[in-house]
Amino acid sequence: MAERRGTKRWAARALGFATLFALATPILAGAARAQSVEEFYKDKTITLFVGSGVGGSYDMYARLLVPYLSKHLPGNPTVVVKLMLGGGGGLPTAIHMQRTAPRDGTAIGMTQQTIVVAQLIESVAAGKYDVNTWGWIGLMAPIRNMLALWHTAPAQTLEEAREKEVIVGSMGRTSPTYIVPRVLNEIHGTKFKIVTGYNGISGLNVAMERGEIQGRGASWLSVVTATPHYITEKKLKPIVFDGLTREPGFEDVPLLIELAKTEQQKQALTLISSSAEFGRAVFAAPETPADRLAALRRAFDAAMKDPELLAEAKKRQMPIQPQTGEALQKVAARVTKAFPEAVAYARELQGSK
CATH class of the missing domain: 3.40.190.150 (Bordetella uptake gene, domain 1)
Structure with a gap:
């Protein structure tokens, strides 16, 4: 009699385990299946x-x-x-x-x-x-970033910028608006005074129009798309581009890398210009x-x-x-x-x- 009762208890437990396993199987399968993208x-x-x-x-x-x-x-x-x-x-x-x-x-x-x-x-x-x-x-x-000068700036060419100080605006040290004029000062003897802290292209444009600064960097596309009247009214002029290839439409404007005077400068400027x-x-x-x-x-x-x-x-x-x-x-x-x-x-x- 006791043996039969033990058998029944074992069977009940086995049935319970089987039921739990059956209920858990879909959950486990769902967890195992990776969520698709x-x-x-x-x-x-x-x-x-x-x-x-x-x-x-x-x-x-x-x-x-x-x-x-x-x-x-x-x-x-x-x-x-x-x-x-x-x-x-x-x-x-x-x-x-x-x-x-x-x-x-x-x-x-x-x-x-x-x-x-x-x-x-x-x-x-x-x-x-x-x-x-x-x-x-x-x-x-x-x-390709550039440096462009406002029409009222005291210098209008790279060579003139070696003789006269020009104030240019920048968004910060790691921005091309800082890097390009800074490098020009070092390798070409220009006298750009760089003022940092401007927020975005719109801030630089407002500063130029107010006379706070006399030039800015960034891409020429930012001029074409946001302030095309700067071009039609001849208010802004690019004097150098930073890149490994020429800017279409400005084949006569030099690349920063072309101003290198030594092999050391060329290697360093190639690294800098690779940012393009x-x-x-x-x-x-x-x-x-x-x-x-x-x-x-x-x-x-x-x-x-x-x-x-x-x-x-x-x-x-x-x-x-x-x-x-x-x-x-x-x-x-x-x-x-x-x-x-x-x-x-x-x-x-x-x-x-």
Whole structure:
């Protein structure tokens, strides 16, 4: 009798375990199944953090991109732009993306192109971010920065700027608005007085119009798109461009690298000018899951071929010359492995401590 009761108790327990296992199996299976990219991004919001002020070319390119990135991403998440000021060269954006931005694929960045080289050269940037840990998504177009002089400036050419002081505005030390005139002072003997602290292109433009400054840098596209009357009324004139190739339409304006007088200067200026390759580049925060980074890259590539985006870019006179994220990842690795001698002299030219 006791034996039968024990058998029944064992059978009841076995039935209970089997029932629990049957109930738990779907839950365990669901947990084991990885969430797809489409499931993750559905109803999510991606923030594109931009290291630029209102009205500059970075702002314009970012706002051009976001609806098409949303269109081509699985799950069609909302993509919004957030401008981050507080320092030149997009440094706050770089630090935010490295240290505090979400790492789940909902935070992407577009900071100024000098940020890659600044990692090597600028003491204010050293150790605060690592571009090789970012997941590069793609490049919309390279950017050649310039230095242009206001029509009332005491000098109107590079040679005249060696004889007369010209006040130029800048957004900060890691910004090309600082780097280009600083390097010109070092290698060409110009007398540019650089005033830092302006927020964005619009701030620089207002300062020129008020007579606070007599010139500014950044891209010529920022003039074409935001203040075309500067061109038609001949109020602003570029005197030098920073890049590895000539700016279309300005073949007679020298490149910064062409002013090098020694091989040492040429190597350092090649490093500095390589920033152009990271013009309007987009990247994801470190440790973004591989499948989401891949989806962001493919959505970006599709956006760059989207007829509607291309038509809108043409209408706004915004060049589209894309590079893939995989290509940018390799360029970033190559640039950050520059010869120590070139890095040291580039620091000297830019006045980095």
